Structures are given as C-alpha cells and as structure tokens.
Amino acid sequence: MLTPSELVARAAANGAKVLALTDHDMVTGVGEAKEASEKAGIHLVPGVEISITWGGRSVHIVGLHVDENNQEFVSKLDANRAGRVERAVEIGRRLEKQGIAGAYESIVKQVSDPIIISRKHFSRFLVDAKICATTNDAFEQYLKKGRPAYVFHEWTTLENAINWIKSAGGIAIIAHPGRYEISEQSLLALFDDFKQLGGVGIEVVTGSHSRDLYPYFADLAKQYGFLASAGSDFHAPGETYLDVGRIPPLPDGLTPVWYDWF
Template identity: 45%
Template sequence: MRALIDLHCHSTVSDGVLTPTEIVNHAAEKGVRVLALTDHDDVAGLATARAVAETHGMQFINGVEISVTWRRRTLHIVGLKINPEYAPLVQGLANIRAGRHTRAEGMAQALEKVGIHGALEGAYEYSKGGIISRTHFARFLIEKGYAKDTKAVFKRYLVKGKPGYVEHQWASLEDAMAWIIGSGGVAVIAHPGRYDLGRVTMLELMHEFRALGGAAIEVVTGSHTVDQYQEFAKMAKSFDLASSMGSDYHGKGQTYIEMGRLPSLPSHCVPVWRDWSEVQNMELEAH
C-alpha cells in the first residue's frame, strides 16, 4: 500500500524548485490528500499553500523544518500543526535566516580560495528570494560544471572537511522544541537515518528529544531504506513516540522519491496524525 499523506516537502521559500502553489498542485496530481509544507526555517509559503490546497479539497497542515545544532551536529526538527504567527517562533526563524546569510558569505569566501568565483551571487540566483542554503550553492556548482549532480557536489565541496563547508551554530534543540510546542505544534525528528549517529548517540538524542516534549520520529521518508523503516519504527515504539512520514520532496531531479509514492507506515506504528480531528475518516492509503 502507498500512503496518501505527505508531511515533509519544500518549496522555493527554502530550497525546493516549485513555488508553494506549484508544489500543492503537484501533490494533488500525485494523489496526496493530506499535505504539510515544511520549508527550512521559514513559514512564508504556508498561507498561499493552504489556499491552493483548499481548491483541491486537500487537508493542509502548517509545517516548518528547523535547523538545529546538537552536540556540534546539524539536525532538522520538523514542526507540524504550528501557529506560524507565534511570536517566539517568528523571531527564532528570523534569527536563523540571518545566520544563513552569514554562513553563505563564508562558504563563498571558502570556495573563492579554491578558484571558484561568483558562488554567492550564483547561489542567490537559485534561491529566488527565499532562504539561502547549501543546496543553492550545489545547483550553482553543477551549473558551472564542478560536479555532475547534487550528491557528487555535496561530497566534493559542501560537507565537513571539504572546501565549501562552513561550520555554523543553528538553533539549540531546546529552543526549536520550545518554539514548536509553544505555538501549539508537534515536534518530529526529521530523517534520523541521515545523521550518521552511532547507536548510543542516537539513543541519547531520542532520550533528550522525548524529555523536551518531542512527539514523533520520521520513520518513512525518501532517504530511508526499507530496513530503516523498521529500525526507526521500533525505536519510536521503544521511546513511546509516534511515527511520521514525508517524501522530503524538493522537485524533479532534486529528491529521493516522488510525492505520492511512499509506502504506508509499518503496521505497528502509531501515526502522528492518529488524533488529528481534521484527518479523521479520511482514506489515507491506496494500492
């Protein structure tokens, strides 16, 4: 069975290639019935996306993906059912976005030292007025022929130890959780399989996340393997956490999986949406 719910995707407000209107239309074309837009560190696309979703009879969930530094590692925490006008959340996200500009300047300077010129301007061209991210630098570097695809360019230039990587202090886990929960939302650890944490460190993260009021783990997501679906489903159960899912769709050629193609959660999972009144009695699976 495939799921008709997608609680993780990106628009041009962050590092996606489709506008908020376009990504909702795309999700509708792919049969998605419940959608959360979770742009990085920005909620500017939510009102437009919600209005478009209503025209499709789609249930829309307010979301955001917050960049967090935890033990000198970068993690992402998704907030679902947030109030995008909650003042501490608005201010916190604004501070993160300002930090993104500072990091981008540092990345451009680092790339300049290895002979790559114009990276800052090139990355901002790809950001189209939204936040600036490593993904925008990646698209510029691919355009200029420094790598063939996103995976290759990150590996060669944009990860720790490579020429264009700049370490940055994002929001603390405590602050991100407080913003999400304070706004009435639920906090979800995004794509935990991508963080390359050892088992002990992963368990310590889960303990801390749970203690801070965390609600769920993203179990089924585009970057997880089938084995990881089961691994994180078991972990969610052991920590009394719900399970979430989402494609992490960024656009054609920029993503792990197409919208509407994710399998359903493992049968023993407790869905994060189980008690959401707006999705009760909706058919969220299809063959």
C-alpha cells in the same frame, strides 16, 4: 524550487490527500499553500523544519500543526535563519579557494531573498556548472562536514526548537534521523534528550532514508514510544527518490503522527 501553489498542484497530481509544508526556518509559504490546497481538495498541515545544533552538528526538527500567524514564533524563526547569509558568503569564499568562482553571486540572482540560501542551493550550482554530477555528489565532495566548503554554523538548541514549536501549538518530530552521520550511541542520546524535552515523534519513512532503514527506525519508534511520521523530504523535482505525494506506507505496528487529526 517550486512556489507553494506549484508544490500543492504537484502533490495533488500525485494523489496526495494530506500535505505538510515544512520550509527551513520559515512559514511564509503556508498562507499561499492553504489557499491552493483548499481548491485542490488537500488537507494542508502548516509546518516548519527548524535547524538546531546538537552535539556539535546540525539536526533538523520538524514542527507540525504550528500557528503560522504566531508572531513570537515567527520572530524566533527569523532570528535563527539570519545566520544563513553569513554562512552562504563564507561557503562561496571557500569554493573560490577551490577554484570555483562566482557561486554565491550566481545563487543570489536566483533567489527571492539571500536569507533563504542553504547548502542545497550551492549543490545545485555545482551540478549546473557541471562540476558535480548530482547534488549528493556536491555534498560528498564539497559541502558536508569535513569537506573543503563546509562551514559550521551555531543554530538554536534542541530545547529552544521544541519549546518554540509547542508554544505555536505544534508537535515536534525529528526529521530524517538516519541522515545524521553519528554513532548509534549518539543517536540514542539524541532520542533521549528529545523525548525528555517534549518531542513526540520521528520520521520513519522519508526520502532521506534508504528503504532498509525503515524497519530500523520503526523499531526505535516502538522502543521509545514515539509517533511515526512519513515525508518525501521533497525540495525540487528529480532531487530525491520519493516525489511529493508518493510515499510508501509506514511499517506495521506503529502509531502514525496523524492518528488523531481527522
């Protein structure tokens, strides 16, 4: 919802010293964010959040310190992102069957490129239309798996995402593992596959985790020998309980993902 420059300014105002920009399946904002961060005195980490399909569901893999100018990497992100238009059109059609017309058309007028449309845009539409009270309510009522406007999409594989990130000089992190509605057995299987394929860390503290999940994922990070990451998962003002630059410290005894950055 903010431009890269606006995001950096907000992070700086909140006291951030290090900021990773991790847009979904794209790195086009990194250049602008770098320029703004240099002026603001912030260390900018080029990043990305890649959508994958694992075990029949969507999972997000964050890449940190990727080379945003690696054209092979960028082209693979472009290909992964291309399915968003078809999915968005179908979400709009399914909402219309629920008596909610014009969602896709309204969102298209507000975005710079239809290829970036996500379920989050539809959740905001439902809030603005006063159909749902919050974006979380919109997911619960219409957009999450099993709800009437959910549309399954086959993203790239876990192996591909990790290899893409590594080929672009980055490191792979599992984003907000507590957000995926899977059994503990499946979660551990995901961690096993991730580690075997070259993944190095998980998000422990994030705006998509409740605070009671911090120690749980801290323990799992230690168990697997993962680096621990932290992030606000900030998308727009007022949408998450953690603002950008306002992240609590990691629990004790963890090796942070940034341990060798400075």
